[in-house]
Amino acid sequence: MLRNDITVAIRNAVMSELAEVGYGRLSIEAVARRAGVGKTAIYRRWSNKLEMVLEIITDVAGRKVPVPDTGSFADDLDLLMMIVSRALQHRVASQIIPDLMAEAARNPQIAETLQRVLRLHQQSVGEKLVGQAIARGELPEGTDADVAVDLILGPLYWRLAVSRQPIDGDYLEKLAAAVLGSLRGGSAKSK
Amino acid sequence: MLRNDITVAIRNAVMSELAEVGYGRLSIEAVARRAGVGKTAIYRRWSNKLEMVLEIITDVAGRKVPVPDTGSFADDLDLLMMIVSRALQHRVASQIIPDLMAEAARNPQIAETLQRVLRLHQQSVGEKLVGQAIARGELPEGTDADVAVDLILGPLYWRLAVSRQPIDGDYLEKLAAAVLGSLRGGSAKSK
DNA sequence: ATGCGGCGGAACGCAACCGTTACGTCGTAG
DNA sequence: CTACGACGTAACGGTTGCGTTCCGCCGCAT
Structure with missing residues (x-):
């Protein structure tokens, strides 16, 4: 029944609007205006601003990220960092993600959604990667995957989404090398 | 002329309001309500929401951070990480900082202010620290301070302000050890 | 040919907030 | 005692957005 081209137009408008003004200032009317549709078309699909945004970002962010598996941890790491840095350099992503992260700090619904989407996909990628490396003997036995993930994603996110300096x-190579060194150094052991 | 207790009440209210609803939804009327003052008292001091927020956060964030200088890079690092992690665990800070960072991505005025405050204080701390360590011969000659700062602050920020997992x-020790290893590994060389 | 349903557009009443103004109170300086 | 100025309160007109409703249009299936 609901026309698909209209739905797509709305989804795109929501993403653009999120990037431009953020969740806090996102208004249904602005979305309708930008999408070139009536408010009715939106309320026919979702009942809320929150519900609408949650559904849309779940859908967008839910697309699976391929887990690098080149056979070598160093190469996996290079690849992962390139993928993540590419993603974080897209204009829309680099505006929306920090905004939603900040919003998640005060809206449990958003927090829960982001946790599901990011932790279950992106973060598990990191854990898988570390697991592979340990199994192959490329990383010390007790390497703490938790710390490793923070070490891999943290600097990239900081650089690209927070301090926003160009790379x-x-x-990337230097960073990857440093991260590799820190993990292999045998320091990030658990317990 | 302007009563100081009123000014303080407003400043506190702005910080609380920023933490609760974020910059995007912060309203002068809400600030006045929370501070228990009239809107007139606010407009007598600032002419804008933006101007008000900028002045207040500049003041709050401008307080100098002591540069750790224990004589040993490892100890400096531990200390710095403890200071930063403490700061990022304060409820108000952990809500306001990511929010303003996100806002900075679309408001040049905010971006410039944060750059001034954060880069000139916090970030220079990192560079100074690395500089000391190189001078003492604790880090390789060509160590890239830029990468080092990202490696030190990135994981902490990611963990505390983004993924929001408890530490x-x-x-902290494991993380500090890993960072130390990555820098000493001689990988983060410049050029 | 007819009818159903999604569509854009316009308007609704309601609420919040903007930035400004007028008013009356109160503490303090002179 | 008086005058000044900052204060809180209340109201202003104007804007924006909410979520809802009604209208007329049009494509599509029957």
């Missing part, structure tokens, strides 16, 4: 050609 | 007793 030049070999920055 | 147990020895997490």
Whole structure:
């Protein structure tokens, strides 16, 4: 019944609007205006701003991220960092993600949704990667996957989404090398 | 002329309101309500929501952070991480900082203010610290301070302000050890 | 040919907030 | 005692957005 092209237009408008003004200031009327549809079309699909945003970002972020598995941890790491950095450099993503993260700190519904989406996908990627490396003997036995994930994603996120400095050609390599060194150094052991 | 107790009440109210609803939804009327003052008292001091917030956060964040200088890079690092993690665990800070960071991505005025405050204080701390360590010969000559700062602050910020997982007793130690290893590993060389 | 249903558009009453103004109170300086 | 100025309160007109309703249009299935 509901026309699909209209739905798509609304989804795109929501993403753009989220990027431009953030969740806090996102208004249904602005979404309708931007999508070139009537408010009725929106309320026919969702009953809330919150419900609408949650459904849409769940859908967008839920697309599976391929787990790098090149056979070598160093290469896996390079690849993962490239994928993540590419994602974080997309204009829309780099605006929406920090905004929703901040919003999650005060809205449990958003927090829970992001946790589901990010932790179950992206973060599990990191854990899987570390697991593979340990199994292959490339990382020390007791390596703490938790710490490892923070070490891998933290600097990238900080650089790209927070301090927003451009990354030049070999920055990624240097960072990957440093992360590799920190994990192999045998310091991030658990218990 | 302007009563100081009123000014203080407003400043506190702004911080609380920022933490609760974020910059996007912060309203002058809500601030006045919370501070128990009239809107006139606010407009007598600032002419804008933006101007008000900028002035207040500049003041709050501008308080100098002591640069750790224990004589040993490892101890400096431990200390710095403890200071930063403490700061990021304060409820108000952990809500306001990500919110303003996200807002900075779309408001140049906020971005510039945060850059001034954070980069000139916190970030320079990191660079100074690395500089000391290189001078003492504790880190390789060409260590890239840029990468080092990302490696130090990134994981902490990610953990505390983004993924918001609690840090147990020895997490900080493990993280510090890993960071130390990554820098000493001689990987984060410049050029 | 007819009818159903999604569509855009317009308007509704309601609420919040903007930035400004007028008013009356109160503490303090002179 | 008087005058000044900051204060809280209340109200202003104007804007924006909510969520709802009604209208007329149009595509599509029967």
